[in-house]
Amino acid sequence: MTSLTLARPDDWHVHLRDGAGLASVVKFTAERFGRAIVMPNLKPPVATAAAAAAYRERILAALPPGSDFEPLMTLYLTATTTPEEIDRALALGFVHGVKLYPAGATTHSDAGVTDLSQVQEVLERMQAADLPLLVHGETPHPEVDVFDRETHFIDTVLAPLIERMPRLRVVFEHITTARAVEFVRSARAGVGATITPQHLLHNRNALFAGGLRPHYYCLPVLKRERDRAALIEAATGGDRRFFLGTDSAPHERGTKENACGCAGMFTAHAGIELYAEVFEAAGHLDRLEAFASHHGPDFYRLPRATRTVTLIKEPWTPPAGYAFGAGVVVPYRAGEQIGWRLATPALERP
Ligand code: DOR
Ligand code: ZN
Numbered sequence: 001m002t003s004l005t006l007a008r009p010d011d012w013h014v015h016l017r018d019g020a021g022l023a024s025v026v027k028f029t030a031e032r033f034g035r036a037i038v039m040p041n042l043k044p045p046v047a048t049a050a051a052a053a054a055y056r057e058r059i060l061a062a063l064p065p066g067s068d069f070e071p072l073m074t075l076y077l078t079a080t081t082t083p084e085e086i087d088r089a090l091a092l093g094f095v096h097g098v099k100l101y102p103a104g105a106t107t108h109s110d111a112g113v114t115d116l117s118q119v120q121e122v123l124e125r126m127q128a129a130d131l132p133l134l135v136h137g138e139t140p141h142p143e144v145d146v147f148d149r150e151t152h153f154i155d156t157v158l159a160p161l162i163e164r165m166p167r168l169r170v171v172f173e174h175i176t177t178a179r180a181v182e183f184v185r186s187a188r189a190g191v192g193a194t195i196t197p198q199h200l201l202h203n204r205n206a207l208f209a210g211g212l213r214p215h216y217y218c219l220p221v222l223k224r225e226r227d228r229a230a231l232i233e234a235a236t237g238g239d240r241r242f243f244l245g246t247d248s249a250p251h252e253r254g255t256k257e258n259a260c261g262c263a264g265m266f267t268a269h270a271g272i273e274l275y276a277e278v279f280e281a282a283g284h285l286d287r288l289e290a291f292a293s294h295h296g297p298d299f300y301r302l303p304r305a306t307r308t309v310t311l312i313k314e315p316w317t318p319p320a321g322y323a324f325g326a327g328v329v330v331p332y333r334a335g336e337q338i339g340w341r342l343a344t345p346a347l348e349r350p
Helices: 019-032 049-062 083-092 116-129 146-164 178-186 197-201 204-208 225-236 273-281 285-300
Strands: 003-007 011-014 035-038 070-076 095-100 133-135 170-172 191-195 242-244 307-312 322-324 327-329
Touching: 003 285, 011 019, 011 242, 019 049, 019 322, 035 049, 049 070, 049 083, 070 083, 083 095, 083 116, 095 116, 116 146, 146 170, 146 178, 170 178, 178 191, 178 225, 191 225, 197 225, 197 273, 225 273, 225 285, 242 285, 273 285
Parallel strands: 011 035, 035 070, 070 095, 095 133, 133 170, 170 191, 191 242
Antiparallel strands: 003 307, 322 327
16 A cells, blocks of 8 residues: 655645535535644735734634644735734734735635735735735626636736835745746745645546536636646656645535525545645655645744654545535535545654
8 A cells, every 4th residue: 555654734725615505615625734824815905913813712612622723824915904913913923815806807806906106005015014915816897708817917016016026925826837837936035826626636637528517617727738737747856836725615505506606615524635646646746745744834934743643555435415504515526536545644853
């Protein structure tokens, strides 16, 4: 039996939701990952230090008994965020980033920013304090083709921002195109990117395979095969700028299997196992640990994990659904095999 032991990974982009949904899903993340950057796109958004502190308490209260999982909190950047709010967030010690959602780009992004000039002072305070900006990198303009929105965002917003603020650390989240890979590789120091399992495992054909497949719909949407190839090369190539971020985003089944289905794929139940499949297929299982457990903490200036997790190469089949609050969430690969499973809860490295 093949097994693989690696430093306990972290998830640098996850949606844990709130209330009964939070209680249903947080265990999947906490079982595999030591820490996770928790997205602030609740309704209403987590836009203040006080809201981040309260949300963190709710997450801690929802953890399985004995779990030492550490939620790394983020603030939702709005047009009315003040530099003083950044100071208050920093003083808490557990806020590790500020999230930029271009208004209208994705789920619960209506409170986001329409023009970065609205938040220039906030960005300056973040730059001075070395607090990373986490970017949903898609233009929200409806006239731009949905498959071109990431590229359009690079050209019109991200490239100018990175030049204008030479010391602001920026995570380009869930990159999906060869162009984004190229952009990050050639960017100045202080720019990193997360990559999801679904963008490594699928191209946009998955959305239309034999019919419309709502459980493959996420934002940014899946792209072309050549984009997927570039993402695999980036993730498995050992470059420190790229690190793990599942973007696991649960939605109740009825809101996805719907005439207007929500964006988001639930992958937390196999959040490290799916990457093992990708790295194995690429012939680079030896580089999984760096991508999953080293590059992220190094970028965020946090210590690397001292515990380990072990994965075993043994197929298992996720169920048709997991409980999600009063409803059900359909997990990625429901009823189909996943090639790796988690062998142990996190252990001290011997
Ligand atoms: O697919 C997505 N789902 N993309 C996002 O940016 C948001 C997320 C969600 O919160 O459901
Ligand atoms: Zn997300």
